[in-house]
Amino acid sequence: MKSISRILKGNPTVTESTVYYVLVICCISHFLNDMIQSIIPSIYPILKDKFDFSFAQIGIITLVFQMTSSILQPFTGLSADRHPRPYALSVGMCFTLAGLLMLAFAENYLLILLAVSVVGFGSSMFHPTASRVAQLASGGKKSLAQSIFQVGGNGGSALGPLLAALIILPFGQHAISWFAIAALLAALIMVRLGAWYKARLQYAVKHPRKAEVLNTHISRRAKYGALLILILLVFSKYFYTSCITSYFTFYLIDKFGVSVQASQICLFVFLAAFAIGTLAGGVFGDRFGRKYVIWFSILGAAPFALAMPYVNLTWTIVFTFLSGLIIASAFSSIVVYATDLMPDKVGLIAGIFFGLMFGLGGIGSAFFGWLADKTSVEFIFKVSAFLPLLGIIAGLLPDTQKKNKLSA
Numbered sequence: 001m002k003s004i005s006r007i008l009k010g011n012p013t014v015t016e017s018t019v020y021y022v023l024v025i026c027c028i029s030h031f032l033n034d035m036i037q038s039i040i041p042s043i044y045p046i047l048k049d050k051f052d053f054s055f056a057q058i059g060i061i062t063l064v065f066q067m068t069s070s071i072l073q074p075f076t077g078l079s080a081d082r083h084p085r086p087y088a089l090s091v092g093m094c095f096t097l098a099g100l101l102m103l104a105f106a107e108n109y110l111l112i113l114l115a116v117s118v119v120g121f122g123s124s125m126f127h128p129t130a131s132r133v134a135q136l137a138s139g140g141k142k143s144l145a146q147s148i149f150q151v152g153g154n155g156g157s158a159l160g161p162l163l164a165a166l167i168i169l170p171f172g173q174h175a176i177s178w179f180a181i182a183a184l185l186a187a188l189i190m191v192r193l194g195a196w197y198k199a200r201l202q203y204a205v206k207h208p209r210k211a212e213v214l215n216t217h218i219s220r221r222a223k224y225g226a227l228l229i230l231i232l233l234v235f236s237k238y239f240y241t242s243c244i245t246s247y248f249t250f251y252l253i254d255k256f257g258v259s260v261q262a263s264q265i266c267l268f269v270f271l272a273a274f275a276i277g278t279l280a281g282g283v284f285g286d287r288f289g290r291k292y293v294i295w296f297s298i299l300g301a302a303p304f305a306l307a308m309p310y311v312n313l314t315w316t317i318v319f320t321f322l323s324g325l326i327i328a329s330a331f332s333s334i335v336v337y338a339t340d341l342m343p344d345k346v347g348l349i350a351g352i353f354f355g356l357m358f359g360l361g362g363i364g365s366a367f368f369g370w371l372a373d374k375t376s377v378e379f380i381f382k383v384s385a386f387l388p389l390l391g392i393i394a395g396l397l398p399d400t401q402k403k404n405k406l407s408a
Contacts, residue, residue: 018139025193026134027152029089032186033126034153036096036179038160038271040065040103040116041246041365043168043176045260050173051109055250055377059369062246064113066362068120069127070355077128077351081344084201085129086194090187092125097183104176128351133197135339135346142339143290144283146332151279154328158271165264218398223341226397230334233298234356236390237327240305242364243384244270244320251377256313266317273324281329290333291397297330298391305385309378327388331357337397 044058053061080088099118106112131149138145168175218226248270249263258266277297284293304323308316331353338349368380 018141018145019137019196022137022193022196023134023145023148025189025196026130026137026149029126029130029186029190029193030149030152031156031159032182032189033093033096033123033156035156035160035163036100036183036186037065037119037123038157039164039168039176039179040119042161042164042264042267043173044246045249046169046173047112053109055247055369055372056366057109057369059246059366061112061116062242062365062369063362065116065120066365067359068117069123070357070359070362072121072124073128073351073355074348075351076124077132077347077349077354078345080129080132080347080351084132084197086198086201087191088125088129089190089194092122093183093187093190094122095119095125096122097180097187100180100183101177104174106173124355127354128347129197130193131335131350131354132347133193133200136197136200142336143332146336147279147281147283150332150335151275154271154275154278158268158275161264161271162268165261165268169260169264218341222398226341227338229393229396230294230338230353231356232390233294233330233394234334234353235360236298236387237330238357238360239364239367240301240384240387241274241324241327242361243368243380244324245361246365247368247372247377247380248320250372251381252313252316254377256316258313266320269317270320270324273321274328277325277328278332280325281332284329289399290337291394291399293333294330294337294397295391295394297327297333298388298394300388300391301327302385302388302391305388309381309385323388 041062044061047053047061048058076088079085096119099115099120099122102115102118103112106115131146134145134149135142163179167178245267248267249260252258252263252266253260281293281297301323304319304326308319308323311319335350335353338353339346342349368384371383372380
C-alpha cells in the first residue's frame with residue numbers, strides 16, 4: 001500500500017517557472033471530470049423516453065445538477081484560499097464516482113435528482129482548487145495556464161456526448177456505470193496533483209515573498225463594476241450555451257428528423273468547437289488583451305446564433321460550430337481578468353465564476369425547458385440567439401493589461 005502511495009505522489013519538483021507537467025495533469029483531470037459530467041445532458045433522451053419526463057422535468061434535472069455545484073463553489077473556493085486542502089480534488093472525484101453509480105441504477109425521479117446532486121457536489125470541490133493549482137503552476141503565464149486547464153474541461157464535455165452515443169444509448173441507463181472507471185482513474189491522477197500542490201504550499205512557507213500588486217490605478221468601485229459586467233457576460237454566454245447543450249439534440253430530431261445518435265454527433269461538433277475556442281482565447285488574450293478577447297468572443301457569436309434557426313441542416317451545424325468556437329474563447333479570459341482584479345482571492349473568484357457558469361447554465365436549461373413546453377423547441381432557439389448581443393457591454397471594461405505593463 002505504501003509503495004502505491006509513493007508511486008502516485010512521486011517526487012514533486014517545485015519551481016517558480018511555468019510547470020507544464022502540472023498544467024497537463026490539471027488539463028487531464030479537468031478532461032475526465034467534465035467528460036463524466038457531460039454525460040448527464042447526453043442521456044436526457046433515454047430518461048425522457050424511459051420515464052416519460054416533460055421538458056420541464058428535464059430542465060429541473062439540469063437545474064439541480066448545476067445549482068448543487070454552483071452554490072457551493074464560491075464557498076469551496078474561499079476555503080481553498082484560507083485553508084488549502086491538496087487532496088480535496090481526489091475526495092471530490094469520489095463523490096462523482098458515487099453519484100455516477102447512483103444514476104446508473106436510479107429507478108425514479110427523486111433518485112435521479114439525488115444522483116446528479118452528488119455529482120454536482122463533486123464538481124464543486126474540484127474546480128476552484130484545480131483552478132488555483134493551475135495559476136500556481138503558471139509561472140506568470142496565467143492566461144495560458146487557465147486555457148490549458150479549461151480546454152481539458154471543454155474537451156471532456158465534447159467527448160462525453162459522443163461516448164454516450166456509443167456506450168449508453170445502445171445499452172441503456174445501466175451502461176452509465178462504465179464511466180466509473182474514468183472517475184476512479186481521475187481520482188488517482190488527482191492524488192499526484194495534490195502531492196505537487198502540497199509541496200508548492202510548503203515551498204511558499206519556506207520561501208515567502210511579497211505579493212504582486214495589480215491594478216492599483218483602478219478604484220474598488222470600478223473593480224466591482226467590472227465584476228458586475230463580467231457576471232452579465234457570463235449570464236449571456238451560459239444562458240445561450242445551456243440552450244444548445246440541453247436541447248440541441250431535440251431541436252435536430254424535431255426539425256430535421258435525424259436519429260438520436262446523429263444528433264449526439266452534431267452536439268459533439270458544437271462542444272469540440274468549444275474546446276478549440278477556449279485554447280485560442282487564452283493565446284489571443286495574452287497577445288491582444290483579455291478585454292478585447294472577451295468583447296469579440298460574446299458579441300462575435302451573435303451573427304451566427306441569430307442566423308442558425310433559419311437555415312438547413314448543413315448550415316445549422318456550420319453556424320453552431322462557428323458560434324461555439326467564438327463564444328468559448330471568453331471564459332478563460334474572464335476568469336483571469338477577474339483574478340487580476342482580486343489577486344489575493346483566486347480561489348474565491350474562480351469559485352464564483354465556475355459557480356456562475358454551472359448555476360446560470362442550470363437556470364437557463366430549466367427556463368428554456370419550461371418555455372419549450374409552452375411553445376416549441378425551435379422557438380427557444382430563436383429567442384436565445386439574441387443573448388450574445390449583450391456582449392457589447394464588454395467595451396465598458398477597463399484595459400487592465402495595458403496599465404499593468406506601464407507600471408511594471
